[in-house]
Amino acid sequence: MTKTVLGGLSRRMLLATAAALTLAPAAASAQDELNALVWCDHTDPALVEPFEKANNVKVNLKEYEGTGAAISIIEQSRPGDWDVLVIDAVDVPRAIDMDILGEMPADKLPLNDLFPEVRMDATTTKDGKVYAVTEKFGYNTISYDKTKVDPADMEDLSVVWSDKYKGRIALYDYYLPMVGLTAVGIGKKTADLKLDDLPTIKEKLFEMKKVARQASDVVASQTALATGEVDIVVGGGEWLTAGLSAEKPNLDWTIPKQGALRWAQSIGVFKDSEKQDLALKFVQYIVSPEGQARLATSSCYWAMPANAKAGEHLSDQQKTALRWDKQPEYLKNSQLYPVADADMDAAMQDIWTETLQQ
């Protein structure tokens, strides 16, 4: 059997081409894909596409609800499967304790541009190392239809457990903000909440439930308010109504005199990510003024950008809907979610379940 030079070359070229074709996409995909475990606001193409185009990467987004669900997904994944995590700010210490978040260089993040009240160093850092950065925040307060209720009434939280709007109220179905907001309503500090405070809070929650029409999740609460099923959503806020401001200018939100609850979401890089640089780049984009404005007005829900410089990228209409000018006042008059240990957390969920079963 003879072998021609041409035949040998062709075969080698074929093999080389095949190898190149096989390896090239693999190499490209190893460099150019980022896997992020996120809340629904990050799935808006208007937010992610500019980053993808600028960096020639594909960001694979997996949406989840509730930290429990995220932890379950992470536990079922292999180290390195995920690059970026968006998580409830109060749960960042939990993620740090689980050793899933990697350290991020503080000097590469615009930490000084964040509203000081939402930096939350106590939860996002440990031993002086930054593990997450606050990217968005908002309030659990009162959303309402200003054509159907007296806006002046909404300045006093006690109206939601009085009979005045009986049958016209929806409660946001999430125990943590509802317990926290009720605590604020009766003059307790969320940071100081103890198990002993829960019976009083439970009593108030029961009163609230008696006058409420329903307790519902985000979509159902929003639908109920938008369709006139209810006129007030307790636990709502800019995240519930600001996004609808263009089509439903009758919907509004406020922070009553007793104050409100402030929530925040954070973003971090997985410790085991094999694309640390790209993941950090994504975090930097999200917390940049431009990324922040896009995230704040994401189609899933609107809320406040954590970066105070994002205002430069928001339109006047967006600023009005977010009550941008009132932030200094609102930030002062709002408290963080109760940071509870496991027993307190279980007890809070129990009283909320009891409330729903009333």
Add this chain to the structure above:
Amino acid sequence: MAATALERMERRKAWAFALPALLWTGFFFIVPFAYMAAISFWTRQGREIVATWTLDNYIAFFGKAHFFKGLVVSLEITATVTVISILLAYPLAWIIAERVPKKWQRFALIMAILPFWTSYVVRSYSWLLVLSKGGVVNQALLWLGVIAEPLELSANRTGTVIGFVHFFVMLLTLTIYANLIQLSPNYRRAAADLGANAFQTFWFVVLPLTLPGIMVGAFLTFVLCIGDYITPQILGGNNELVLPQVIMLQLGRRADFPMAAALSLVLMVVVTLAYIACARWLKMERT
């Protein structure tokens, strides 16, 4: 001896054929189920799940009223839905089997099961819009002057039951129809010959003979209804929680898998008891 060898070969062949199904059931049902059962005896201590054997979760289920009420509410809603669905599905199945011309029966059945073709979530949200204060039903009744104020048809048990009944009437219609068309007309002729009127024929002859179809449909309704989370979540307004909703609450933020597993096992026991009752009844019917 040759016959025994043949029997052994047949038996081996039967096992070989059954093996894929057995493996499938083993890996995708028995193993996960056993794992879930084991987890239900573990506990969540602090942020950790501890693999220690305890009855704490079951004690909590019977000890905490809001957990146990979840089961009671589930049973009440399931019983209501099953009874109403049977009462509506039977006449519908009977009309399709007895009154609709043979050539149109297939079309009638397709029409009956058409709602199955849409997503369950979409269907539930559609019902929310239909039953809401400004929805079609209330607006029509208000326009006709039948009511002065909108009826509360959603965000309560009524809404949940309506959503469920819409779905399960279709299911029961199929099982009852399948039973009805198998009945020989000779039964009714014989009853008429013996002097039975139409009602007596139905009550003493047709109805007992279609009870298996009703029972099978009722069992399926029971199983699917008691385990459903979506319809009560969307249409019930969280004014009372069914057991699946209580289970989901354990998972949401807290990831209390042991408690959720214990509650799921309770639900499974209830379904198993319903199955045993149904199977025994059907067996008794046959003997």
